[in-house]
Amino acid sequence: MSLFPLQSSSLQPQTPGAPKRKQPKNLKPQQTPIKTPTRTFKWSSLLPSNPLQTLLSGEHPDPRALPLILSSTSPLSSPPFRSQIHSLALKLNLLSNPHLLSSLALSYGPTKGPTLLSQSPDPRNPLPWTLLLSKSNPRSALKLFDKMLQLNIELDSVAYIVLMKACGQLGSLREAKRVHKVVRLSGLSDVVVHNAMVKMFLECGGVEEATRVFEGMRVKDLVTWTTMIVGFVRSGEFNEGLKLLREMCRKEGRIDGFLVTGVLPACARVSAHKNGKEIHAKIVRLCLGMNNKAPAVENALMDMYVKSGNIEYGKKIFKRMDFKDAISWTVMIFGCSLHGEGEVGVELFKEMKRKGEVFVDRTAFAAALHAANSACLVEEGKSLFTFLSKPQVEHYALMAGLLSRGGYFIEARAFIEEHKLTNCSPVLKAVVDGCRIHRNIRMGKRIIEQLTELEPLNADNYVMLSNLHANEKLEMAKEIKETIQDMGLKTKKAYSWIEIRSKVHAFGTGDVSHPRSEAIYWELERLMKTMREEEGYVAREDYSFHDVDEERECIACGHSEMLAIGLGLISQRSGVLRVTKNLRVCRNCHDSAKLISRIVGRKIILKDPERFHHFKGGVCSCRDIW
DNA sequence: GTAGGGTTAG
Incomplete structure (x- = not known):
């Protein structure tokens, strides 16, 4: 009282x-x-x-x-x-005042609010109902929708849009289909309603349903295209997204900031450097990135450059930005980390904190920890971690991984026990990585055993075990490989690709299907010879799992990344070679790429799922820790 | 001088 x-x-x-x-x-x-x-x-x-x-x-x-x-x-x-x-x-x-009625209903919430509304002087007015819908959590919103149907409330466009948004947040395709049916029966057909429908289906994982609605729309606006393109990008269908962008440019002839921001991640993910550059040109021409309060376009552009291998362009954009938000900083910190400049990343993070202009959120912290990881800055990482008030799994994994990569295995184990992470597979996997790097077979094996108990059907765990032995014990590696086959598990096949004159050329292990295969192998053999005779190179024994399931494992230079590099060398006489691989680079290929960069005097940038390797003059930016 | 809606980046 x-x-x-x-x-x-x-x-x-x-x-x-x-x-x-x-x-x-x-x-x-x-x-x-x-x-x-x-x-x-x-x-x-x-x-x-x-x-x-x-x-x-x-x-x-x-x-x-x-x-x-x-x-x-x-x-x-x-x-x-x-x-x-x-x-x-x-x-x-x-209570005949609709505003007062609405706010009272809102204050009563989605359970009691409807009673008040249904007893009001104008119970069918959709506005207060919509207000209630928009402020309810997705599940309550759908319940409210049923109530509205029961009471015969006539829903208008706004109500449906709000409802579909809630449905998208819930992510239930079944509910989405039910709502879709009602909206279709209502006969409402404005473009905003349809846009919301496309988005709802995409959020519920119904790419097919979304595509059907999209294709059936006679009137499309920029939001329609953006929604669909972003939907493709988010569901991993990057090439579909880029294809749709081209179609849109043909049909619409105009783009805006939202659209480019939505499509740039696709360029980043497929390393479509050229596409990204084209979009950059459009952004400059149309002055799309001029919003000083919300630098989304610049951030997306920066992210695209950083992730498609061009950290220098990313840095240039970052420097020129008048207003940087938390995302701008995070993209740059993470970018440095990806490109072997972890120290720079950590310094940037400190600057971000010192300036105090933006809120340092958990993703920024994760980027900083990633940077500390990349440069093996253990003390730096520990100090960062103490500033985290509520660490998430990703932070724990990064911290445990850092300790392990730094060779602090006892501390890593203590960390896991202290934070009760013994059943947390991302954390355990991060520690195994350090065991692999430092050849701590005993601890690595023990942790992988834990992992196989947690996820017995995940082939990656057995591959990790096999790779742990790959440098020393061929027999053991083979045995594990047989186990995987016996269990009927599927492992990932290695492949690499390179973009030459806007065309992407992909290679598998020992691939001979490329029209220029003969010339590629010939070039690689020639380089191998120079490496052996002039650089004293001796290939190490390496039975890493991801590339040995092909019969051509005996061909030293037959790994997919080498084939892509070979094609790059014979197709482009100068300039940087940019190759992407879907799995981690093997030790021999890493050694070879370093030497090749010195022999041919060219820079080779090789992207693997974890980082970029910049090979130049015989050294790699990852400092041979990867 | 008051209430409900669709697209973007780490």
């Missing part, structure tokens, strides 16, 4: 001439100073921050002020006070 000391008197203001007409003095300092003197009084009486004044001002409560009170965060919007406003509204017959 003491929370609401004015509660009992609050219902009194209707009594004319009550002694509480004047504002209590102690409330004055809360008034917000307003510059225009003529408006001062009117505004301040409506400000939710000081709603008491309105009720205590003596006259009949202003129905326009009550919704503001109800939606305020003050204790006055709490249940006891709300009931009093409700009874006041009933007494004064104010």
Whole structure:
């Protein structure tokens, strides 16, 4: 009761001439100073921050002020006070005011709110219902929808859009189909409704359904295209996304910031450097990235460059940005980390924190920990970790991985036990990585055993075990390989690709299907010979799993990344070679690529799922830890 | 002087 000391008197203001007409003095300092003197009084009486004044001002409560009170965060919007406003509204017959009705219903929430609405003077008005829908959690929103159907409320476009958004958030394709049916029967056909429908299906994993709606739309706007393209990109269908972009450019002939921001991640993921550059040119020409308050376009561009191998362009954009938000910093920190510049990444993170202009969120922390990992900065990482108030799995994995990569195995184990992470597979996998690098077979084996218990059908775990032995014990590696086959598990096949004159050329292990295969092998043999004779190169024994399931394992230079590099060398006489591989680079290929970069005097950038290797002059940016 | 809607980046 003491929370609401004015509660009992609050219902009194209707009594004319009550002694509480004047504002209590102690409330004055809360008034917000307003510059225009003529408006001062009117505004301040409506400000939710000081709603008491309105009720205590003596006259009949202003129905326009009550919704503001109800939606305020003050204790006055709490249940006891709300009931009093409700009874006041009933007494004064104010519920015909749709605004007051809406805010009361909203304040009652999705369970009790509908009763109030259905008993109001205009129960079918969709607006208050929609308001309630928009503020409910997805599950309640769908329940509310059923209620609306029962009560025969006529839903309009906005109501359907709100409903479909909720359905998308719920992610249930079954519900999406049900809603879709009702919307179709309603006959509403404006483009915004259809856009919402496409998005709903995409969010529920119904790419096919979304495509059907998309294709059936006679009128499409930029939002339609953006929604569909982003949908493809998010479901991993990058090439479909890029294809649709080209179709859109042909048909629409215009683009906007939203669209490019949505499609750039596709370029980043398929390392379609050229496509990305084209989009960059368009952005510059159309001045799309000019929003200084929300640098989404620049951030996406930066991310695309960083992830398709061009860290330098990314840095240039970052430097030129007037306003950087948390994402801008995170992209750059992560970018440095990916390109073997972990120290720079950690320094950037410190600068970000020091400046204090943006909120340092958990993704920024993860990027910084990733950078510490990349440069093996164990102490730096430990100190970063102490600043994290609520670490997530990704942070734990990065920290445990860092300890292990640094060779601090006892600490890594203590860390896992201290934070009760013994059943957390991402953390365990990160530690195995360090065991592999430092050849700590015993600990690696033990952890992988734990992992196979957690995920017995995940082939990756057995591959890890095999790779752990790959450098020493061929027999063991073979045995594990047989186990995988016996269990009928599928392992990933290795492949690499290179973009030459806008065309992507892909290679598998020992691939001979490329039209220029003969020349590729010939070139690689020639280089191998130079490496052996002039550089004293001796291939190490390596029975890493991911590339040995082909019969051509005996061909030293037959790994997919080498074939892609070979094609690059014979097709482009100068410039940087950019190759992408779907699995980690093997040790021999890594050694070879270093030497080749020196022999031919060219830079080779090889991307694997974890990082970029910049081979130049015989060294790699990863400092041989990967 | 008051209430409901679709697209973007780490």
